[in-house]
Amino acid sequence: MAEQNPSAAVRPHSRVRRSATHSGVTHIRQYQPDRYTIIGNHLAQHRDLSLTAIGVGTHILSLPEGASVDIRTLAARFPEGRDRIAFALRELEAHGYVERVRERTADGRVITRTYAHSAPAATGMSQGHGQGAAEREAVPPSVPQESPRPQAPAPAPAPAIEAPATSGKHHTAARSLLVALRRSDDRLTLPERDVRRLAPAVAAWLENGASAAAVRRTLTAALPPDLKNPAGLLAHRLRELLPPPLPAGPEIPPNPDTSEGRPPRPDPFQTCDGCERAFRGPQPGLCRDCRDCRDCQGEPMPRDPAVAA
Numbered sequence: 001m002a003e004q005n006p007s008a009a010v011r012p013h014s015r016v017r018r019s020a021t022h023s024g025v026t027h028i029r030q031y032q033p034d035r036y037t038i039i040g041n042h043l044a045q046h047r048d049l050s051l052t053a054i055g056v057g058t059h060i061l062s063l064p065e066g067a068s069v070d071i072r073t074l075a076a077r078f079p080e081g082r083d084r085i086a087f088a089l090r091e092l093e094a095h096g097y098v099e100r101v102r103e104r105t106a107d108g109r110v111i112t113r114t115y116a117h118s119a120p121a122a123t124g125m126s127q128g129h130g131q132g133a134a135e136r137e138a139v140p141p142s143v144p145q146e147s148p149r150p151q152a153p154a155p156a157p158a159p160a161i162e163a164p165a166t167s168g169k170h171h172t173a174a175r176s177l178l179v180a181l182r183r184s185d186d187r188l189t190l191p192e193r194d195v196r197r198l199a200p201a202v203a204a205w206l207e208n209g210a211s212a213a214a215v216r217r218t219l220t221a222a223l224p225p226d227l228k229n230p231a232g233l234l235a236h237r238l239r240e241l242l243p244p245p246l247p248a249g250p251e252i253p254p255n256p257d258t259s260e261g262r263p264p265r266p267d268p269f270q271t272c273d274g275c276e277r278a279f280r281g282p283q284p285g286l287c288r289d290c291r292d293c294r295d296c297q298g299e300p301m302p303r304d305p306a307v308a309a
């Protein structure tokens with residue numbers, strides 16, 4: 001047996017942990033009997049959502065039924081601030097994870113109700129508000145599971161929601177209006193999927209009696225300089241500013257000039273049948289002076305005063 005050298009330096013133990021993987025994350029999973037939330041990878045790994053939006057969406061899905069998820073409450077809970085949280089909510093709303101609907105209660109008050117979808121909605125948020133709770137999924141409460149390793153079930157396909165019968169009449173005009181918005185601002189160049197999603201909401205405006213020019217002004221007026229989500233902004237304006245339907249009555253055709261924002265055209269020039277003077281009027285006849293003279297004397301006015309003399 002060799003003699004040990006007491007003055008030799010002690011070799012330190014290596015603190016590098018051995019691992020079977022070469023690089024990347026290594027999951028350390030523990031059994032959680034309660035207080036957990038199942039989040040789909042379509043949200044947690046969404047390629048178009050910001051990290052703030054993914055975090056806000058995950059937090060909303062983890063809340064119990066009836067919890068407040070307005071901008072003020074979330075800003076008091078997290079340090080991101082109201083602007084970033086508001087933008088994250090608009091992202092979630094544009095991708096179908098959050099739906100904010102104005103509803104009227106039994107006592108007549110108008111409230112904003114928030115619906116959180118565990119899977120993104122397959123149709124536009126402007127459709128199917130009255131289809132019932134079966135087509136919406138509110139914030140799910142945390143329910144204990146007995147399975148030792150809960151697995152996220154595959155999301156069921158969203159039920160098809162039929163477009164309102166009144167929107168088919170104006171569907172073509174609504175699509176044309178949305179596609180033409182790019183002529184007002186290049187930032188309003190919408191992809192085909194957003195045009196399909198927003199067309200029913202535009203058709204509802206046209207069905208309620210709004211002109212195409214009025215809808216265009218509402219959608220293009222006072223756009224923010226840092227517009228990052230044009231489809232979400234248009235969906236918000238179409239939903240929140242929807243005018244009520246016109247009351248029943250005789251339909252008056254709109255003036256083609258005033259509907260486009262221009263002043264009405266004056267009546268064309270006409271030649272008076274009595275004095276040969278020019279006057280403006282919708283149709284040929286007498287000028288105002290000749291009409292007044294004929295009413296006073298009760299006899300027809302000669303066509304040429306020189307010949308009558």
